């Protein structure tokens with residue numbers, strides 16, 4: 001990454017899962033704006049009306065490397081052509097005992113938050129140009 005894109009003193013805002021549920025109507029299906037190879041993306045609306053995109057990572061492995069990789073790549077990047085990172089949620093899984101067995105009551109949840117970009121996805125624009 002070019003050095004002029006990099007903030008050497010990054011800051012990051014931590015959001016609670018409760019708060020992100022609150023601004024996405026409990027991560028409801030109708031707030032889903034896209035799906036990528038590693039994430040489902042939701043639209044959230046802050047109390048001041050500002051919209052943000054929440055990227056909820058799927059397939060979290062035991063080592064959590066995908067979240068750490070994405071986090072490390074975006075936390076310092078500031079550029080007009082790079083979507084602005086806003087914050088993260090790192091929610092551990094909960095387990096409980098049921099019938100003498102331990103089970104996961106909640107899977108771990110990892111979410112990265114970005115400024116919301118209006119205008120739809122790139123593929124839709126490209127296919128519109130092709131027709």
Ligand SMILES: Nc1ncnc2c1ncn2[C@@H]1O[C@H](COP(=O)(O)OP(=O)(O)OP(=O)(O)O)[C@@H](O)[C@H]1O
Nearest residue numbers: 033034035036037038039041053114115116117121
């Ligand atoms: N900041 C955002 N603002 C608005 N929509 C977004 C934003 N980020 C993602 N999206 C939507 O969600 C979709 C999936 O995004 P995501 O970044 O997870 O997948 P991707 O671009 O296909 O990359 P990859 O699969 O390599 O992770 C995008 O195509 C876009 O429609």
